[in-house]
Amino acid sequence: MTGQSFTIGLLLFPRLTQLDMTGPFEVFNRLPGAEVHLIWKTLDPVHADSGLGLLPTTTMAGCPKLDVICVPGGPGVGALMEDEEVLSFLRKAASTAKYVTSVCTGSLVLGAAGLLEGRRATSHWMSRPFLKSFGAEPVDERVVTDGNVITGGGVTAGIDFGLAIAGAAFGRKVAEQIQLSIEYDPHPPFDAGSPRTADPALVEDTRTRGAARQKERQAIVDRAAARLGHG
Amino acid sequence: MTGQSFTIGLLLFPRLTQLDMTGPFEVFNRLPGAEVHLIWKTLDPVHADSGLGLLPTTTMAGCPKLDVICVPGGPGVGALMEDEEVLSFLRKAASTAKYVTSVCTGSLVLGAAGLLEGRRATSHWMSRPFLKSFGAEPVDERVVTDGNVITGGGVTAGIDFGLAIAGAAFGRKVAEQIQLSIEYDPHPPFDAGSPRTADPALVEDTRTRGAARQKERQAIVDRAAARLGHG
Numbered sequence: 275m276t277g278q279s280f281t282i283g284l285l286l287f288p289r290l291t292q293l294d295m296t297g298p299f300e301v302f303n304r305l306p307g308a309e310v311h312l313i314w315k316t317l318d319p320v321h322a323d324s325g326l327g328l329l330p331t332t333t334m335a336g337c338p339k340l341d342v343i344c345v346p347g348g349p350g351v352g353a354l355m356e357d358e359e360v361l362s363f364l365r366k367a368a369s370t371a372k373y374v375t376s377v378c379t380g381s382l383v384l385g386a387a388g389l390l391e392g393r394r395a396t397s398h399w400m401s402r403p404f405l406k407s408f409g410a411e412p413v414d415e416r417v418v419t420d421g422n423v424i425t426g427g428g429v430t431a432g433i434d435f436g437l438a439i440a441g442a443a444f445g446r447k448v449a450e451q452i453q454l455s456i457e458y459d460p461h462p463p464f465d466a467g468s469p470r471t472a473d474p475a476l477v478e479d480t481r482t483r484g485a486a487r488q489k490e491r492q493a494i495v496d497r498a499a500a501r502l503g504h505g
Numbered sequence: 506m507t508g509q510s511f512t513i514g515l516l517l518f519p520r521l522t523q524l525d526m527t528g529p530f531e532v533f534n535r536l537p538g539a540e541v542h543l544i545w546k547t548l549d550p551v552h553a554d555s556g557l558g559l560l561p562t563t564t565m566a567g568c569p570k571l572d573v574i575c576v577p578g579g580p581g582v583g584a585l586m587e588d589e590e591v592l593s594f595l596r597k598a599a600s601t602a603k604y605v606t607s608v609c610t611g612s613l614v615l616g617a618a619g620l621l622e623g624r625r626a627t628s629h630w631m632s633r634p635f636l637k638s639f640g641a642e643p644v645d646e647r648v649v650t651d652g653n654v655i656t657g658g659g660v661t662a663g664i665d666f667g668l669a670i671a672g673a674a675f676g677r678k679v680a681e682q683i684q685l686s687i688e689y690d691p692h693p694p695f696d697a698g699s700p701r702t703a704d705p706a707l708v709e710d711t712r713t714r715g716a717a718r719q720k721e722r723q724a725i726v727d728r729a730a731a732r733l734g735h736g
Contacts, residue, residue, distance in 0.1 A: 293687065296527035296557070300660065303555040310555070319550075319560055324534040324541070326527070329550055329558030378688075399688055416692045428688025429531065433661060438694045450697035450704070454711055456524065457609075457630055457659025459698030460691035461647045463669045466681035467690030473681070480685055 280443065282342040283311040283367065285380075286330050287360075289350030292322035293429050294377040298344060301436030304452045305444060313337050315359070323349050334363040342439065343367040346432070347378030347398060352491055355386035355498040364389065373439060375424045377432040382491075384425070385410055386498040394420040398428035399469050400484055401491065407499040430467075433458060511674065513573040514542040514598065516611070517561050518591070520581030523553035524660050525608040529575060532667030535683045536675060544568050546590070554580050565594040573670065574598040577663070578609030578629060583722055586617040586729040595620065604670060606655045608663040613722075615656070616641055617729040625651040629659035630700050631715055632722065638730040661698075664689060 282302045284295050295312075303310050314320050314330040321327050332338075343364065345354075354360050364387040368374040376384050381397040384390050385408030395410045396402060396418045405412040416427045417438045424442070426435030437458070441449035466472035481488075513533045515526050526543075534541050545551050545561040552558050563569075574595065576585075585591050595618040599605040607615050612628040615621050616639030626641045627633060627649045636643040647658045648669045655673070657666030668689070672680035697703035712719075 291531070293527055293531035296524055299557065300522070300524035300555065312557070324531065325562075326530065326543070327560030327562075329560075331556075331558075416690065417694070427690075428686075430664060430687050430689045430691065434692055434694060441694060446695060447707075450695050450707055451711065453693060453695055453697045454700070454703045454707060455659075456661050457698055458661040458693055459647065459658075459702065460661065460693065461665055462684060462689055462691065463648070463665060463672060464677060464681050464684055466684045467688055469685070471690065472685045476678075476681055476685060480682065 279307040279309050280305055281309045281311070281338060281340050282344065283313050283337055283340040284344045284346060285360075286312045286314040286320040286328055287350045287354055288320055289323045289348055290320070290346050291348035291378060291429055292324060292326045292328065294346030294348060294380065294432050297430060297432035298377060298426075298436035298439075300456060301433065301440055301452055302342070304455060305440055306448065311337060311340070334359065337363075337367070340367050340371050341443075342373045342375060343371045345376040345380035345383045347376070347380040347382070347428075349487070351379045351383050352494050354383045355494050361387040371422070373422050373424055373443070375426075375435070375439065377426040377435055378428045381405060381410075381425045382408070382495065384423075386502070388502050390423065393423045394418050395423065395425040396427050397425065400481065400488065404491065404495045407495045407504055408502065409504055510538045510540050511536050512540045512542070512569060512571050513575065514544050514568055514571040515575045515577060516591075516595075517543045517545040517551040517559055518581045518585055519551055520554045520579055521551070521577050522579035522609060522660055523555060523557045523559065525577030525579060525611065525663050528661060528663035529608060529657075529667035529670075531687060532664065532671055532683055533573070535686060536671060537679065542568060542571070565590065568594075568598070571598050571602050572674075573604045573606060574602045576607040576611035576614045578607070578611040578613070578659075580718070582610045582614050583725050585614045586725050592618040602653070604653050604655055604674070606657075606666070606670065608657040608666055609659045612636060612656045613639070613726065615654075617733070619733050621654065624654045625649050626654065626656040627658050628656065631712065631719065635722065635726045638726045638735055639733065640735055
């Protein structure tokens, strides 16, 4: 695939979790022939849940045909799951893309667009069960590939996800070159990155603190799933 | 330290490597009482080496007193190492900060500011030897702590680095909460993230492709070190 351009579009939206996007962005940008677009409704700055201001590079109306469409996650996915303009754009982009992808709760938006029917997929650990409502099979893995649909787990999984796409599209050598250039040799100073390894009290506490948001998200998922004829 | 604000400033600059900054940013923003500033000379958008457009939140002139000053890396560090306005700002911020920190080649800028004299420190693996020119002791570790100076390795090391600072400033429990919320349970699909683990031919190839940039950087480091009375 070297020598040609490889066109990647990441969706930007208000209240995204910026690292869901910036992790794979750093990998994608280093691919041979990479042409990376950051897509939103307008070219005005978009602010992440953390306040970080990011500049879109194109609009949904102006976006070229993509080899990869990628939807990151964050609190803002609630609004996207009921935003027909966004869902229509994703369906159209997905219809010609080589890879239809997401990081973290971005998979819920793919689900609401009807793009995960019958697919194995993942999401942030706390939101993974919602995928069933969209006809998908939730899988407890960091990166899940089902045909041309590739989904990553929560936030930092986007780096593993990006390298997996690099390997799938360009082969192991290109992916390893990128991994070495970004010195991705992780050594977390603690071992609490998954509900499997974290202290159960911490997992329970995290669930409790997220309960109100997850309840609200459940209601949105239910409505979005009903529109697809599920539920 | 809970209940009080914890003020963190990350330097933005043209041609930074955005993931050097966005990785620790995601961790820092989740700290109790976090007030995170993105600092540059003006409030105009700053473009990363990858083109990503980011919005500063304050200027060097307007920046409040910081608990943490953090300099990310990227090709733009060459200009910073000879930018007296930036170096003076860093010296001033460091004089009152609890932690003086960097990710990737940001440590060369701390070095050029004279802030690494006699300190153990790290950098991106390819630029680590330059630290000697600034009177620092280069250490082949992902996160290096020497007193209140904490430096991280290349690009993705910023996440490990951010969690290490979270643990140092707020204790293990807070750091683990953040690690679980960003699902930092890395599983790189390949094992090429360090020159110790990557295929030696890949390491050599990466050095060869980076040789011109590193030669140019050496000349800048030499001039910056001479200004500090080294060399």
